[in-house]
Amino acid sequence: MKRTNVAVWAVVALVVLYLAWAMIRPMLSALFFGAVVAYAFLPVHRRLSGKVGEFWSSILLASLLLISIVGVAIVAVMTLSDVLSSAYAYTTDVFEWLYSIGLPVSVETSIKNFQVQLLPLLQERLLSYTFSLPGYVIQSLVFLVFMQYLLVNSSEIRRYLRELIPTEERELAEDLVSGITKTLDALVRSWLLLNLFKGLVMTAGLIIFDVTDTGGAIVGGLLTVFFSFIPLFEGWMIWAIAAWVLVRDGFLLKGVLLAVYGFVLVSPLPDYTIRPRLVAKEARLDSTMVLLGMIGGAMAFGIKGIIAGPIIFNLLASLVREWKRLNRRRRSKG
Known part of the structure; x- marks a missing residue:
């Protein structure tokens, strides 16, 4: 009976872990960058916390980043087409310059083969970025929420991690x-x-x-x-x-x-x-x-x-x- 219970709970745990991973996986980039930015702003957060408290310090920093993200989104909407066109044009110009300097035939052939493979891939990637703004908004929301969560709970997280270390080590x-x-x-x-x-x-x-x-x-x-x-x-x-x-x-x-x-x-x-x-x-x-x-x-x-x-x-x-x-x-x- 006990073995049956253990097996059932093991299956339940595996299913829950799988479902949790399936939900977290699309957000990994946002979570990663949220952790990196939270760490980068931790000294500022600690100084602000002494004046306004941890919660309002995290809200203030998250709000400043929100303004930055909105600004980036506005610039992206206004300039995305120009940026992508410029990136593609500059890549093409680099290849044309390489062909103009008189490289050995074998090297030039290898570069042409690389160009044939690269430019269609670049076009596909650039086109995908054109339609990625809705995803950018969602990822930005996850990024901000996770960053704010790490900042407001930074003291507790640090205490918890410290408690995990064995006393003798x-x-x-x-x-x-x-x-x-x-x-x-x-x-x-x-x-x-x-x-x-x-x-x-x-x-x-x-x-x-x-x-x-x-x-x-x-x-x-x-x-x-x-x-x-x-x-x-x-x-x-x-x-x-x-x-x-x-x-x-x-x-x-x-x-x-x-x-x-x-x-x-x-x-x-x-x-x-x-x-x-x-x-x-x-x-x-x-x-x-x-x-x-x-x-x-x-x-x-x-x-x-x-x-x-x-x-x-x-x-x-x-x-x-x-x-x-x-x-x-x-x-x-x-």
Whole structure:
């Protein structure tokens, strides 16, 4: 009888877990980004909580993000067609430029085969984004609700996680968590948020200096964010190309001013002035892990993997480093 009851409850539990996963799976991207943003805004939330309380602090931050999301949605509705057209046109221009530089026949043939496969896929993806605004609204709602929930319950969540750690291993676990937290701080605040800021600044610069239309400027900003995630490339590539285009077209002063603007506000100066202030001295980011994480994350999880992959890889590296450090410390004591 007892075995029968256990089997019944096991089946019920499996069914409930399956149904829960089926409901959560479509929201994974929104939940993931909600957790990342909640973590990024946690220091601000703690300062505000001392003045207005945890609940109203979380509501205020969620409201500010709601305004930002509505703004992004309005810009997307107004410029989506231009952005998608610019993205497709720039991709085509890159291939045409490659064909014009006199590559070996075998290399050119390989590039043409790649283009034949890429452009239809790009058209399909761009068309799907055109009809994704309703989904964007729903995902944004899930994102905001989950972010607000994590912020308002951040103290309880922290207490609960602390209670899960066995007392005899608490010192070890706290040291590991401390090292991982520093790495996560560096990844989210100095890597992710700073790169997004660079993209916004680059978009504004392309519009201010009249390099391209709004759609092209947004594409340039997105490319700045993308290249800022890749070691050696960084965001300077976009302002350098834009400045060269202006100089080539006879706008020497605009080109020089854009180069100064990009150097000071996009890359590389912010990497040496702003980024070190945001990263703890003990935190170390492996650029190879960032690149591999982007590639592997995108292959495994889609677009959210571009951000999730580097975080997972660097957290793994941080966990290994802290484990080795603690083992060395234990051996020295012994």
